[in-house]
Amino acid sequence: MTAKHTVLQLPTDLKRDQLPKHVAVIMDGNGRWAKRQGLPRIMGHRRGVDTLKELLRCCRDWGVQALTAYAFSTENWGRPLEEVEFLMTLFERVLRQELREMMQENVCIKFVGNLGALPRSLQAEIERSMLETQDNQGICFTVATNYGGRQEILRACRAIAIQVQQGLVQPEDIDEGLFERHLYTAGIRDPDLLIRTSGEMRLSNFLLWQMAYSEIYVTDTLWPDFDRQEFHQALAAYQQRERRFGKV
Numbered sequence: 001m002t003a004k005h006t007v008l009q010l011p012t013d014l015k016r017d018q019l020p021k022h023v024a025v026i027m028d029g030n031g032r033w034a035k036r037q038g039l040p041r042i043m044g045h046r047r048g049v050d051t052l053k054e055l056l057r058c059c060r061d062w063g064v065q066a067l068t069a070y071a072f073s074t075e076n077w078g079r080p081l082e083e084v085e086f087l088m089t090l091f092e093r094v095l096r097q098e099l100r101e102m103m104q105e106n107v108c109i110k111f112v113g114n115l116g117a118l119p120r121s122l123q124a125e126i127e128r129s130m131l132e133t134q135d136n137q138g139i140c141f142t143v144a145t146n147y148g149g150r151q152e153i154l155r156a157c158r159a160i161a162i163q164v165q166q167g168l169v170q171p172e173d174i175d176e177g178l179f180e181r182h183l184y185t186a187g188i189r190d191p192d193l194l195i196r197t198s199g200e201m202r203l204s205n206f207l208l209w210q211m212a213y214s215e216i217y218v219t220d221t222l223w224p225d226f227d228r229q230e231f232h233q234a235l236a237a238y239q240q241r242e243r244r245f246g247k248v
């Protein structure tokens with residue numbers, strides 16, 4: 001995203017009033033992309049950052065109100081130490097570099113996940129960026145970092161159980177609304193559309209509660225190659241879907 005770019009027009013075949021309000025992405029395939037170029041896996045992650053920046057810009061220009069990206073799962077700690085360390089450093093560097101532009105572009109950035117287990121210096125950048133952008137009224141950009149859907153649900157259960165134990169909440173008061181307020185994503189609407197790149201047809205522990213009724217779009221394209229045209233195709237496919245929510 002550059003400070004003064006020409007605003008991208010919404011492709012004419014897309015209906016503005018039928019755009020997803022919230023798009024979630026599982027940015028997968030960085031490692032395979034790098035391998036195909038004969039490069040180390042980390043080069044794929046580096047390229048993946050450019051893809052995300054371009055997608056954020058596209059969402060903003062086309063009128064998608066919220067974008068959530070899966071950057072690091074609770075299971076990704078199981079990768080080689082070198083790769084994990086590279087990713088943590090990359091996240092920190094990108095955040096530091098992009099903050100000013102996100103302010104200019106009115107982006108409100110949020111992080112979801114077990115942030116307390118991230119390296120201290122990364123935590124500091126995360127806190128700073130969330131604090132500085134919290135009043136921005138533009139696109140809501142959420143980054144899932146050290147995020148796991150199961151961990152998030154268990155954490156909510158524990159918090160509610162403590163309130164029950166203290167007599168602050170009655171078991172019969174636990175409904176979907178109360179539960180959602182205990183998730184990391186409290187206050188963020190559920191994704192309408194999930195895009196996963198690199199052809200894998202699974203959720204990989206992403207937003208398990210929130211995506212109960214999200215439309216799923218999978219493309220074989222690897223994340224570093226995912227571009228505006230691909231996003232256009234995903235949105236066009238979304239607009240063909242009939243969302244029934246269990247009704248007829």
Ligand code: IPE
Pocket residue numbers: 027028029030031032033071072073076087198
């Ligand atoms: C996704 O790409 C990025 C992260 C999980 C951080 P991968 O690193 O999973 O790439 P592949 O799936 O191995 O190709």
Ligand code: IPE
Pocket residue numbers: 026027028029070071072073076200202204
């Ligand atoms: C999901 O991708 C996590 C992120 C994109 C951050 P993975 O590559 O970790 O998922 P699996 O292992 O293929 O399920």
Ligand code: MG
Pocket residue numbers: 028029030
């Ligand atoms: Mg992967």
